[in-house]
Amino acid sequence: xxxxxxxxxxxxxxxxxxxxxxxxxxxxxxxxxxxxxxxxxxxxxxxxxxxxxxxxxxxxxxxxxxxxxxxxxxxxxxxxxxxxxxxxxxxxxxxxxxxxxxxxxxxxxxxxx
Amino acid sequence: xxxxxxxxxxxxxxxxxxxxxxxxxxxxxxxxxxxxxxxxxxxxxxxxxxxxxxxxxxxxxxxxxxxxxxxxxxxxxxxxxxxxxxxxxxxxxxxxxxxxxxxxxxxxxxxx
Numbered sequence: 315x316x317x318x319x320x321x322x323x324x325x326x327x328x329x330x331x332x333x334x335x336x337x338x339x340x341x342x343x344x345x346x347x348x349x350x351x352x353x354x355x356x357x358x359x360x361x362x363x364x365x366x367x368x369x370x371x372x373x374x375x376x377x378x379x380x381x382x383x384x385x386x387x388x389x390x391x392x393x394x395x396x397x398x399x400x401x402x403x404x405x406x407x408x409x410x411x412x413x414x415x416x417x418x419x420x421x422x423x424x425x426x427x
Numbered sequence: 428x429x430x431x432x433x434x435x436x437x438x439x440x441x442x443x444x445x446x447x448x449x450x451x452x453x454x455x456x457x458x459x460x461x462x463x464x465x466x467x468x469x470x471x472x473x474x475x476x477x478x479x480x481x482x483x484x485x486x487x488x489x490x491x492x493x494x495x496x497x498x499x500x501x502x503x504x505x506x507x508x509x510x511x512x513x514x515x516x517x518x519x520x521x522x523x524x525x526x527x528x529x530x531x532x533x534x535x536x537x538x539x
Contacts, residue, residue: 318469346526357431357518357530365526404469408526414483415460415528417470 316341318405320418327395328426335390335421337405347388348406348415349379358404364388375399400425429453433519433531440509441539448504448534452521459502460528461494462518470518476502509538 319338327333339345346365350358362373369381379390388405402422408415432451440446452459461473472486476496487493491509496502506513514537520528 320469348526350528350530355532357532358520358528359530360527363527406470414472414475414486415470416472417462419467419469 316407316414316416318407318416318418320403320405320421322421323419324422324424326424326426329397330394333390333392333395333399333423335403335405335423337388337390337418338386339388339405339407339416340386341407341416343409345407346409347379347381348408349373349377349388349390350404350406350417351375352402352404352420354401361390361403395423395425397425397427399423431519431521431529431531433517433534435534436532437535437537439537439539442511443508445505445507446509446536448506448517448519448536450502450504450519450521450531452499452502452519453523453529455499456521456523456529457499458522458528459496459499460520460522461502461504462520463488464516464518464533466515473504473517506536509536511538514538 317340348363349361352358364381402420404420405418406415434449457478459476462470474494475483491507494504516533518533520530522528
C-alpha cells in the first residue's frame with residue numbers, strides 16, 4: 315500500500331541553524347515525490363519535486379531535498395533557517411498518472427530567535 | 428483570479444444538515460482534487476477530476492459525500508446529513524502540467 319511517513323510531528327530550531335525534515339515513503343512504482351509548505355492561514359505551496367534524474371533537487375526559499383531509493387526517503391533540508399520558515403511541511407508521493415497524491419501527516423516547524 | 432478560490436472559508440452547521448463547498452480552480456487547469464485535513468492529521472484524498480474523464484471517487488468516505496465538476500470549471504463538494512466526524516478543513520487543488528498542485532486556502536467545516 316502506498317503511504318508517506320513523516321516521523322517528526324514537531325521540530326523546533328533556532329534561527330540560522332540547519333534543518334532536516336524526514337520523509338519516508340512506501341510506493342509500488344517509481345515515485346514522484348513532493349514537499350509542500352503550509353503557512354498559517356494559507357494554502358499549501360509546492361517547495362520542490364522529484365521526478366527523475368539528479369537525486370538532489372533544489373526548490374524555492376533555499377530548500378533542497380535528496381531522494382534515496384535504498385532508504386525510501388526524501389528528506390528536506392535547509393542550511394540556515396529563517397523565522398519566516400515557521401510553518402507546516404508536508405511530504406507527498408504520487409504517480410505520473412496524476413490521479414492520486416499521498417500526503418504525510420506533516421511536520422510543524424517552530425523557529426526560535 | 429490568479430489562484431484557487433474556495434468558498435466559504437468557514438462553515439458552521441448542525442448535525443444532519445447538508446453542506447455544499449465550492450472550488451474555483453485556476454483557469455486552464457484540467458486536474459482538480461479534493462482533500463480533507465482533520466486536525467493534526469495529513470491530507471486525506473477524496474476525489475480527483477481530470478478533464479472530461481470519469482472522476483476517481485475512490486477516496487470518498489461514504490455515500491454522504493459527492494462532488495461534481497462540469498468540464499474544467501467550478502467544482503462543488505456536497506456532504507449530506509453531516510456528522511460531527513465530518514468536521515475538518517476541506518482543501519481543493521487544481522493542477523496543470525508537471526503534476527504541480529495549487530491549493531486553495533480551504534473551507535473549515537464545523538459540525539455541531
